Amino acid sequence: MKVLVIGSGAREHAIIASLLGDDSVSEVVCAPGNAGIAQQVTVRTVDVTDPEAVASLAAEVYADLVVIGPEVPLVAGAADAVRSRGIACFGPSGAAAQLEGSKAFAKQVMAEAEVPTAMAHVCTTTDEVATALDQFGAPYVVKDDGLAAGKGVVVTSDRHEALEHAFACLSRPDAKVVVEEYLDGPEVSLFAITDGTTVVPLQPAQDFKRAGDGDSGPNTGGMGAYAPLPWSPRDLVADVTERVLQPMVDAMRRRGTPFAGLLYAGLALTSRGVRVVEFNARFGDPETQVVLANLRTPLGQLLLAAATEKLDTFPRLVWDPGFAVTVVVAAEGYPASPRTGDVISGLEAAAEQAGVDVFHAGTSVMDDGNIASAGGRVLSVTAHGESLAQARERAYAAVDLIRLEGSHHRRDIAERAANEAMGE
Numbered sequence: 001m002k003v004l005v006i007g008s009g010a011r012e013h014a015i016i017a018s019l020l021g022d023d024s025v026s027e028v029v030c031a032p033g034n035a036g037i038a039q040q041v042t043v044r045t046v047d048v049t050d051p052e053a054v055a056s057l058a059a060e061v062y063a064d065l066v067v068i069g070p071e072v073p074l075v076a077g078a079a080d081a082v083r084s085r086g087i088a089c090f091g092p093s094g095a096a097a098q099l100e101g102s103k104a105f106a107k108q109v110m111a112e113a114e115v116p117t118a119m120a121h122v123c124t125t126t127d128e129v130a131t132a133l134d135q136f137g138a139p140y141v142v143k144d145d146g147l148a149a150g151k152g153v154v155v156t157s158d159r160h161e162a163l164e165h166a167f168a169c170l171s172r173p174d175a176k177v178v179v180e181e182y183l184d185g186p187e188v189s190l191f192a193i194t195d196g197t198t199v200v201p202l203q204p205a206q207d208f209k210r211a212g213d214g215d216s217g218p219n220t221g222g223m224g225a226y227a228p229l230p231w232s233p234r235d236l237v238a239d240v241t242e243r244v245l246q247p248m249v250d251a252m253r254r255r256g257t258p259f260a261g262l263l264y265a266g267l268a269l270t271s272r273g274v275r276v277v278e279f280n281a282r283f284g285d286p287e288t289q290v291v292l293a294n295l296r297t298p299l300g301q302l303l304l305a306a307a308t309e310k311l312d313t314f315p316r317l318v319w320d321p322g323f324a325v326t327v328v329v330a331a332e333g334y335p336a337s338p339r340t341g342d343v344i345s346g347l348e349a350a351a352e353q354a355g356v357d358v359f360h361a362g363t364s365v366m367d368d369g370n371i372a373s374a375g376g377r378v379l380s381v382t383a384h385g386e387s388l389a390q391a392r393e394r395a396y397a398a399v400d401l402i403r404l405e406g407s408h409h410r411r412d413i414a415e416r417a418a419n420e421a422m423g424e
């Protein structure tokens with residue numbers, strides 16, 4: 001089959017690498033892609049915010065399956081437009097993608113499905129926000145209702161800062177903010193592939209959202225990840241599937257807006273049990289890079305089964321018994337104001353390391369053929385190993401071979417989990 005992948009990040013690069021390893025996939029085309037993706041498959045330009053442009057491209061390249069990576073095209077209805085041309089698509093409808101597109105909508109469906117989450121108030125005025133903040137107390141959690149590329153959430157003990165964020169969000173017309181109770185405990189990302197009825201959970205992963213070591217600095221799109229989690233409760237996946245993922249998929253189907261695609265549950269393992277922090281309607285970035293590094297089931301066949309409502313008869317997933325770690329190399333100034341246009345060297349040497357894949361995110365090809373930085377998160381250096389410690393060593397050895405002036409990355413991705421796993 002021929003697969004069209006929409007997107008341009010390291011997530012899409014990892015998806016493409018897995019698709020290329022599936023014998024049933026004869027060709028992959030990506031739009032718009034990046035410099036690393038262009039080294040492996042044909043890339044095309046497309047306006048990802050325009051559903052008809054995505055659907056036209058799918059028809060033009062004779063795609064048998066379209067895989068939509070980012071949330072923006074999904075929320076805009078790209079999957080609906082592709083399917084209306086009779087082409088199979090992995091990704092939820094615009095209506096179903098509202099689970100990510102509106103935090104208030106997600107809370108409403110969670111309430112219907114009796115899925116455990118933080119108590120929350122949806123507010124439209126700063127007076128309502130102030131009342132809600134005082135009801136829950138510090139630390140305060142204030143979220144922009146709509147898509148905000150990871151920048152919509154403020155968690156702070158400073159009441160003034162919480163109110164300022166709410167005020168900024170509410171200054172836009174028809175805006176809503178969600179104020180919610182603070183959830184303690186480690187965060188886990190659990191993805192499920194679903195066709196709208198059957199739910200197939202993947203491996204749990206952990207994402208490192210803050211820019212600096214020890215979870216210091218500002219929130220980012222994600223600075224690294226590892227999977228699976230040696231410390232997580234043995235029954236976590238079964239428990240979350242039964243209490244969170246399946247009830248959400250059932251509720252969405254009952255509403256007449258079935259969710260088919262990837263349902264991403266962002267979870268907090270609190271002292272009072274598992275709680276949902278958020279849902280996303282797509283593969284997470286950078287967690288996908290590590291989860292797919294461990295998946296041995298052919299990805300194209302799995303995504304096609306989800307896109308054609310055939311997951312109920314799909315064979316059990318096969319996982320490598322090892323671990324994967326990914327380290328994001330970010331441009332100088334990321335996340336506030338990333339610098340672009342710097343040459344990157346050492347990419348080939350890094351990719352030649354055992355067990356290592358260098359996935360590109362913000363990269364482009366310069367006129368002289370060199371590869372340059374073109375975005376905030378530039379690379380996602382991913383390594384597989386028999387142990388978490390080996391995967392870490394391999395990932396950092398590869399990162400250390402890469403040169404990008406002013407770049408920064410965290411040195412502590414998976415460090416604590418690897419040490420604990422070795423009994424330290």
Ligand code: AMP
Pocket residue numbers: 118141143150153155180181182183184187209266277278
């Ligand atoms: P979200 O966009 O909802 O995933 O929020 C981004 C990040 O903010 C999450 O990954 C958490 O680290 C943090 N966060 C969100 N909601 C809460 C909460 N209720 N309690 C504590 N931290 C939260």
Ligand code: GLY
Pocket residue numbers: 207221222280283284285286287
């Ligand atoms: N890793 C967080 C996200 O994809 O939203």
